[in-house]
Amino acid sequence: DTAVSQTPKYLVTQMGNDKSIKCEQNLGHDTMYWYKQDSKKFLKIMFSYNNKELIINETVPNRFSPKSPDKAHLNLHINSLELGDSAVYFCASSRGSIPYEQYFGPGTRLTVT
């Protein structure tokens, strides 16, 4: 009965590879997000989708591409991985796009070697 789930939990890969992180929510929420937490624990939003439509796209390299096949899923694909992409990536969801409470997944720790 996990509310927001992510796979994989850990991802270790080499520079230059392409990888994907998957996120699913079973809360019936309309809006999903991707956040990045850096080594200093600072959390910042990357993308947001509302009913499969992109509504937030922060200044993220275009090597990062979110895809939302339906409103319960939001995947993150990363091309040509770089050392600086190493971080913890969190998926989140909320009932609506603006003032509603956001619920976070367990995070995916990405390590690029």
Place this chain on the structure above:
Amino acid sequence: GIQVEQSPPDLILQEGANSTLRCNFSDSVNNLQWFHQNPWGQLINLFYIPSGTKQNGRLSATTVATERYSLLYISSSQTTDSGVYFCAVIKAAGNKLTFGGGTRVLVKP
């Protein structure tokens, strides 16, 4: 963009002690959340509190929106309270949740 500042940055407590964490923000908000990131990295929702006061067990929070701050109170702290506490806000008429830098709490037995 909106600025979110949390204080203190680090806090060491003896088990059983009480503490207050503060979150200041630079603009009007329509969403304010407190999270606890436990030592395993999970982000746990504590409070959704754009205004007013809420309590949940040993934790309580107060947001004074007109003065642009929120407080998180931890009473009778336990070792399981250790971790990082984040405040996050959405600016009024905005759509992005902006996090503060966090308060790292260590509760010693």
